[in-house]
Amino acid sequence: MRVLPSVGSFGPASPDEILRPAKPWFILLSLLVGLVMNLAPVSGTVLALRPDFLALVVLYWCIQQPRYVGVGTAWVVGLLMDVGDATVFGQHALAYAVLAYGAEYFRRRVLRFPLWQQAVQVAALLVICALIVLLVRFVGGAPLPHWQYLVPPLVGALLWPIVSVLLQTPQRPSRSRTRN
Amino acid sequence: MRPIPVDTPAFFNRGPSPLARLAFFGVLSLALLFADTRYRYLENVRQVVSIALYPLQRALQMPGVAFAYVSDYFGTKRELADENAMLKQELVARAPAIQGYPRVQEENARLKALLDVRAQYAASATAVQVLYTSRDPFTQKVFVDKGSGAGIVAGAGVVDENGVVGQVTRVFPYMAEVTLITDRDQAVPVQVERSGARSVLFGNGTGRSPELRFTSPSADLRIGDRLVTSGLDGTYPPGLAVAQIIDVVKDAGQMFARIVCKPLAGIDHSEFLLVLSQSTAMPPRPEEPGEADTTKKAGRKGRR
Numbered sequence: 001m002r003v004l005p006s007v008g009s010f011g012p013a014s015p016d017e018i019l020r021p022a023k024p025w026f027i028l029l030s031l032l033v034g035l036v037m038n039l040a041p042v043s044g045t046v047l048a049l050r051p052d053f054l055a056l057v058v059l060y061w062c063i064q065q066p067r068y069v070g071v072g073t074a075w076v077v078g079l080l081m082d083v084g085d086a087t088v089f090g091q092h093a094l095a096y097a098v099l100a101y102g103a104e105y106f107r108r109r110v111l112r113f114p115l116w117q118q119a120v121q122v123a124a125l126l127v128i129c130a131l132i133v134l135l136v137r138f139v140g141g142a143p144l145p146h147w148q149y150l151v152p153p154l155v156g157a158l159l160w161p162i163v164s165v166l167l168q169t170p171q172r173p174s175r176s177r178t179r180n
Numbered sequence: 181m182r183p184i185p186v187d188t189p190a191f192f193n194r195g196p197s198p199l200a201r202l203a204f205f206g207v208l209s210l211a212l213l214f215a216d217t218r219y220r221y222l223e224n225v226r227q228v229v230s231i232a233l234y235p236l237q238r239a240l241q242m243p244g245v246a247f248a249y250v251s252d253y254f255g256t257k258r259e260l261a262d263e264n265a266m267l268k269q270e271l272v273a274r275a276p277a278i279q280g281y282p283r284v285q286e287e288n289a290r291l292k293a294l295l296d297v298r299a300q301y302a303a304s305a306t307a308v309q310v311l312y313t314s315r316d317p318f319t320q321k322v323f324v325d326k327g328s329g330a331g332i333v334a335g336a337g338v339v340d341e342n343g344v345v346g347q348v349t350r351v352f353p354y355m356a357e358v359t360l361i362t363d364r365d366q367a368v369p370v371q372v373e374r375s376g377a378r379s380v381l382f383g384n385g386t387g388r389s390p391e392l393r394f395t396s397p398s399a400d401l402r403i404g405d406r407l408v409t410s411g412l413d414g415t416y417p418p419g420l421a422v423a424q425i426i427d428v429v430k431d432a433g434q435m436f437a438r439i440v441c442k443p444l445a446g447i448d449h450s451e452f453l454l455v456l457s458q459s460t461a462m463p464p465r466p467e468e469p470g471e472a473d474t475t476k477k478a479g480r481k482g483r484r
Contacts, residue, residue: 104198
């Protein structure tokens with residue numbers, strides 16, 4: 001009988017679980033999905049709560065697969081986001097590059113914690129990312145936004161465990177195969 | 181005993197350190213920021229990337245479109261009958277206005293001919309659909325599904341069925357960016373419908389109502405007054421509804437009254453918009469009167 005892998009072992013892979021290597025096409029696809037979710041047409045409360053999915057995905061891969069996704073990839077992805085959002089060129093690029101650097105700096109530390117504790121550290125990184133955007137806009141002459149500006153990064157941190165488990169699923173060996 | 185090799189084996193070599201890469205890309209972004217805000221060099225790059233993003237954005241519409249289609253399909257007979265009845269009622273309610281319209285139009289044409297006023301506004305417009313709203317909390321913008329391919333030009337006014345929504349600020353081949361009248365950098369020349377007083381409506385940014393700025397406390401403005409476009413800017417044809425005054429604060433300590441307005445158009449929820457063709461009947465700008473003086477001054481300065 002086959003057991004769903006995610007039911008028995010929700011959470012990050014335990015150290016004795018050997019993961020399959022991440023597939024570059026899956027990384028690309030996840031970045032694309034993150035971009036799409038950022039550009040989805042929503043308004044009102046959903047818009048006020050919507051976290052930066054792309055930043056979350058970039059952060060995940062920077063922590064898990066630094067050989068594939070690093071500062072450079074994050075920067076390029078940020079440029080795409082700048083065009084999609086019609087913001088100043090380089091604003092998201094700068095923020096994501098710093099985010100990727102933070103991820104690379106903290107990754108060994110972050111990975112030692114259980115998911116919900118990782119989320120706290122991810123919150124800090126996402127808030128820094130949001131503050132960089134704020135700083136760029138502030139220098140450009142925009143007024144300071146409401147405190148609600150910091151809600152999306154915190155929502156993003158709350159989604160971190162879900163995103164982590166989802167993005168790790170294809171790397172997990174399926175039980176039936178390991179048994180044979 | 182062999183010494184332990186100090187150099188990193190090629191296997192572990194991963195190029196420049198993260199910090200070096202961050203510095204490189206950081207400087208690159210700063211350069212981009214500077215080039216974009218100061219000189220707008222990068223509009224072409226933006227156009228190209230936006231074409232690449234276009235299929236993604238269209239794909240995003242699909243769930244919504246599919247949902248609307250399915251809910252339409254399963255709409256009950258009852259709902260349809262209700263809607264039909266409502267539409268009929270509405271039609272009857274509007275009948276007097278519709279029947280009177282040709283007469284008014286004719287009269288208007290005659291009066292205009294008398295005044296020798298050129299028909300300023302050619303009534304051509306393009307219907308567009310909102311693709312998505314910008315995520316950027318600092319600006320108020322939406323993206324619509326037609327661009328320079330459909331003849332939309334930057335600067336054109338955008339309205340919905342209730343009033344002015346904003347202005348096209350950037351045109352891509354397949355879509356256009358519309359800055360809403362609530363955006364912080366957006367100003368609409370308006371006129372009070374009741375008194376004819378002219379003013380300018382300034383957007384105030386996300387979550388704040390637009391205001392009429394620099395209005396003297398003695399101006400004849402009341403709560404509930406409707407503001408329509410004055411047409412002085414040549415962007416919007418005159419007489420389009422823009423906003424309604426919802427609050428007038430007259431503080432003796434302030435030089436100007438604070439007049440808070442509420443946009444009449446569905447700024448943040450209209451799905452279908454109309455992009456007006458730009459009226460080009462504006463006379464050429466008169467020569468600056470001060471220009472001769474300034475050249476003289478500059479000459480004197482140069483000699484000194």
